[in-house]
Amino acid sequence: xxxxxxxxxxxxxLALIVxxxxxxxxxRSPASDTPRPGVVRTALPPNxxxxxxxxxxxxxxxxxxxxxxxxxEARRQIEKALGIREGMVFSxxxxxxxxxxxRALGFxxxxxxxxxxxxxxxxxxxxxxxxxxxxxxAAGPKGVLAGKGDDFPILYQDERTLLRxxxxxxxxxxxxxxxxxxxxxxxxxxxxxxxDPADGDxxxxxxxxxxxGLAGITRLADSPAWVYGAGTFLxxxxxxxxxxxxxxxxMTRLEDLYGGIVFGSPDSDWSANLxxxxxxxxxxxxxxxxxxxxxxxxxxxxxxxxxxxxxxxMTVLSQVAWRNLRLEGFYLDxxxxxxxxxNSTYAGANLAYTAPEGWETSVLYYEAPESDTVFPAGSGLxxxxxxxTFDTRLGSTSLxxxxxxxxxxxxAWQNHRDVDWDARAxxxxxxxxxxxxxxxxxxxxRYASFSGDDPATETYERFDAQLSSGLDTWVQGVSSKKxxxxxxxxxxxxxxxxxxxxxxxxxxxxxxxLADQARGSxxxxxxxxxxxxxxxxxxxxxxxxGGVAFPGxxxxxxxxxxxxxxxxxxxxxxxxx
Numbered sequence: 001x002x003x004x005x006x007x008x009x010x011x012x013x014l015a016l017i018v019x020x021x022x023x024x025x026x027x028r029s030p031a032s033d034t035p036r037p038g039v040v041r042t043a044l045p046p047n048x049x050x051x052x053x054x055x056x057x058x059x060x061x062x063x064x065x066x067x068x069x070x071x072x073e074a075r076r077q078i079e080k081a082l083g084i085r086e087g088m089v090f091s092x093x094x095x096x097x098x099x100x101x102x103r104a105l106g107f108x109x110x111x112x113x114x115x116x117x118x119x120x121x122x123x124x125x126x127x128x129x130x131x132x133x134x135x136x137x138a139a140g141p142k143g144v145l146a147g148k149g150d151d152f153p154i155l156y157q158d159e160r161t162l163l164r165x166x167x168x169x170x171x172x173x174x175x176x177x178x179x180x181x182x183x184x185x186x187x188x189x190x191x192x193x194x195x196d197p198a199d200g201d202x203x204x205x206x207x208x209x210x211x212x213g214l215a216g217i218t219r220l221a222d223s224p225a226w227v228y229g230a231g232t233f234l235x236x237x238x239x240x241x242x243x244x245x246x247x248x249x250x251m252t253r254l255e256d257l258y259g260g261i262v263f264g265s266p267d268s269d270w271s272a273n274l275x276x277x278x279x280x281x282x283x284x285x286x287x288x289x290x291x292x293x294x295x296x297x298x299x300x301x302x303x304x305x306x307x308x309x310x311x312x313x314m315t316v317l318s319q320v321a322w323r324n325l326r327l328e329g330f331y332l333d334x335x336x337x338x339x340x341x342x343n344s345t346y347a348g349a350n351l352a353y354t355a356p357e358g359w360e361t362s363v364l365y366y367e368a369p370e371s372d373t374v375f376p377a378g379s380g381l382x383x384x385x386x387x388x389t390f391d392t393r394l395g396s397t398s399l400x401x402x403x404x405x406x407x408x409x410x411x412a413w414q415n416h417r418d419v420d421w422d423a424r425a426x427x428x429x430x431x432x433x434x435x436x437x438x439x440x441x442x443x444x445x446r447y448a449s450f451s452g453d454d455p456a457t458e459t460y461e462r463f464d465a466q467l468s469s470g471l472d473t474w475v476q477g478v479s480s481k482k483x484x485x486x487x488x489x490x491x492x493x494x495x496x497x498x499x500x501x502x503x504x505x506x507x508x509x510x511x512x513x514l515a516d517q518a519r520g521s522x523x524x525x526x527x528x529x530x531x532x533x534x535x536x537x538x539x540x541x542x543x544x545x546g547g548v549a550f551p552g553x554x555x556x557x558x559x560x561x562x563x564x565x566x567x568x569x570x571x572x573x574x575x576x577x
Contacts, residue, residue: 193299205240452488
């Protein structure tokens with residue numbers, strides 16, 4: 001298995017690195033958006049970006065529509081048929097539904113999309129390319145089943161239906177120096193997945209994963225409703241000493257299995273989307289709910305750093321939108337390790353508004369109707385079941401009308417139906433994109449606070465942020481995150497992102513982490529990270545990460561033998577069809 005997966009990964013790399021020549025593009029329509037520097041960064045693989053929030057929808061309109069009212073009227077119809085706006089989260093299936101709806105418009109010859117990194121950390125840009133004009137009706141259906149092998153992985157596609165193979169994965173090589181700050185016993189002694197934790201000067205290992213299955217979309221008769229669904233399996237493999245285990249292991253399990261329906265007519269400002277099953281979902285930038293915390297990727301589940309499992313065990317999602325106003329309801333059951341499942345579920349609703357001028361605001365409520373998790377406190381054990389969270393968010397990407405100047409804040413407050421619980425979490429983030437400078441640098445600062453419990457009070461005050469995550473957002477130090485979670489934590493973050501080319505970007509992060517409540521020093525430590533993102537081709541994407549974590553007095557006090565600096569080098573190559 002090891003040899004076959006390695007050969008498969010090398011073969012995919014060699015096959016995908018050769019790109020076909022692009023046909024000559026039609027001239028851009030006057031109704032098209034105009035590219036502006038600093039907004040679009042590195043191209044991203046769509047399947048690796050499920051659930052990320054959309055910072056910008058860019059319409060690249062080519063040719064001439066020929067409709068009454070001109071290309072301006074054509075754009076209005078395109079925007080309504082697309083049904084995807086800033087502030088929504090990206091979904092491959094929903095994007096494919098949108099492309100099918102666009103292709104159904106009489107003046108659209110071709111519709112396709114690409115996804116790009118944004119100057120906003122953890123956000124993406126959806127760029128939709130549309131060729132307008134008279135359509136070649138005799139072309140017939142596309143796809144392998146229609147006798148057109150060059151259309152792979154599309155199996156069948158016409159104006160009403162799309163059936164495709166979903167095939168993507170990754171391969172990675174990783175080395176950590178002085179993992180667990182050189183004292184695995186202190187930081188993994190109570191971990192049920194650390195059967196053979198990395199200890200000593202270094203640990204190196206190899207990971208690979210592949211997700212494969214079917215995804216489809218079809219229109220219901222001549223109605224404005226489209227049904228969609230997907231079913232995939234995921235195979236992952238690890239060899240070498242990772243942070244928790246040293247045995248070679250492989251696992252194949254169900255990953256996605258969901259279905260949904262989208263309602264919405266190009267003549268209406270209303271739309272709705274209902275779905276259920278095993279799928280990805282994220283709320284905003286992952287402050288409270290991140291797709292990267294939805295599935296387990298540690299211990300018996302191979303591929304710790306590739307993090308390929310991002311589907312919840314069960315979701316029920318509903319969204320109703322009117323223009324830029326969206327109401328979303330959700331029920332979530334995270335996919336945890338089987339024998340360690342806490343049976344925690346979450347249910348809530350989020351009302352969000354995105355203004356054309358760049359303002360965003362939302363109010364959120366959710367609760368934990370079921371959970372076996374309990375937290376130790378001075379008064380005894382505090383249950384997660386019954387937890388309630390209220391959240392409000394406000395910010396702008398064009399503060400004072402200045403493009404690229406952003407300021408965001410969010411505040412969450414938690415109480416409990418049955419016990420005295422009073423916790424809070426908040427952040428303030430500001431940044432600016434220097435669009436006129438070489439490499440269009442984006443510089444930002446964020447202060448975030450997740451409250452800890454004060455043992456001198458009867459009230460429980462530790463904020464519960466079980467599903468807060470995201471490499472570019474709420475993983476606060478790629479190594480420190482392993483021992484310091486987003487609870488009882490105050491943090492300073494300085495981030496610089498530069499893009500030398502449209503295919504390459506670099507991110508530099510500095511974190512200073514402090515305990516909100518501590519006995520003695522509150523200094524957890526500091527960490528410096530460097531990230532490299534390289535869009536090798538449309539099918540190949542490289543992510544490199546390097547970092548050094550410096551333990552502070554709070555962590556040093558926990559170790560009887562002293563701590564070392566924890567360094568990491570990570571190289572991941574993601575491929576997708």
